[in-house]
Amino acid sequence: MAPSITESAEVRQIKQTAYHHGNLRRAIIDAALEAITESGPAGWSLRELARRAGVSHAAPAHHFGDKAGLLTAVAAEGFEVFADSLERAADDVLEVGVAYVRFAIDHRPYFEVMFRPELYRMNDSSLKTARERAAHVLVTSAGRLSPSPGQDRLTTIAAWSLAHGFAGLWLSGALPETAHGDPEALARSLIRLFFGTTH
Amino acid sequence: MAPSITESAEVRQIKQTAYHHGNLRRAIIDAALEAITESGPAGWSLRELARRAGVSHAAPAHHFGDKAGLLTAVAAEGFEVFADSLERAADDVLEVGVAYVRFAIDHRPYFEVMFRPELYRMNDSSLKTARERAAHVLVTSAGRLSPSPGQDRLTTIAAWSLAHGFAGLWLSGALPETAHGDPEALARSLIRLFFGTTH
């Protein structure tokens, strides 16, 4: 550290009084993810995020425009991580479902924004492409499970609903006490129960 | 103004300038349901609801305490309508699932609050009893579907997840274009697909 000549990036990261933050965009998104984890996608303010990042109250606006803009960025990033996770499991249909549930639990703040379209702007291009990338994995992998050729569509929606519903119920704490334990293992059992014991 | 004899209830309902509203609690909840339908469970203000009901900005506080109090009342009422709907279908397991989805779509504003515990206070007693009443129907009816006696718990969670997930995906508009049409008929097909053709 402590470079002698120029105000390098390292110095800027350390001293909080610097005029330029260095990577405020990332810092605000990270602060938003933290805040969403603590109190949901609406339990915080832009000004609070700015305070956490050590900048003035109007600084975030330059990067995101407004609150919906920030949530659009969060949702877009979420769909990208989501699509990556699903694609990594795309070979095995069971694992796609497990990856769906694991994403919701491991990346809860993303998940809580992504499926709440009224919070952000769905016409964002990077968001749309990532979203379609994730949907593609779901449709192609779940279609393989179809018992009869005419039921691809139905089977896909069913598998998707099962994973999505379990994730949502788990996150909202609505499941009865008997459902405690490891959510990933439980999800695996659920999917197996439905699609036979092919795995 | 200047009523001749008595300020009857009819008069009070008509003239908006009356000091007492008549049934402000109901009016505010109804206004909240409307506002949630239009812009989600966070896209409105208490003051806006007061304006819609034609009362001053602080009037709602007397009935609900604060915003979370109002949302608690909405959630409690929602769980009661929900439990009623499920109980009415409790004979037929397939119909319980259909009733679940239909409630989410027909009473969307309730549904959007009920499964977001961070919005309200879960320790409300009337809310808890209605919530347990609904859960009881789900557990007992879905348990009957279990293929083997040891899998009651898993079967219940699976059926619940399927209905809940389909409802949530439908409401958020996340399903692909191929899934358009009548959601109730689609839900019926989904449940049949999973639990065999016993119906």
Place this chain on the structure above:
DNA sequence: CTAGCTATCTTGTCAACGTCAAGATAAGGT
């Protein structure tokens, strides 16, 4: 190396918000 250009951040402001406190009004029982 320096002059200016542009991205980035700050400061100041505004209307609207949730909440509280204090007062006004009406309803209903004694």
Place this chain on the structure above:
DNA sequence: ACCTTATCTTGACGTTGACAAGATAGCTAG
């Protein structure tokens, strides 16, 4: 007829999202 209580209003305070204008610094051309 009174008066107690529930209901609603008025006014205020600190906070919020958004906007406008100014300050600062990194970058590029000359």
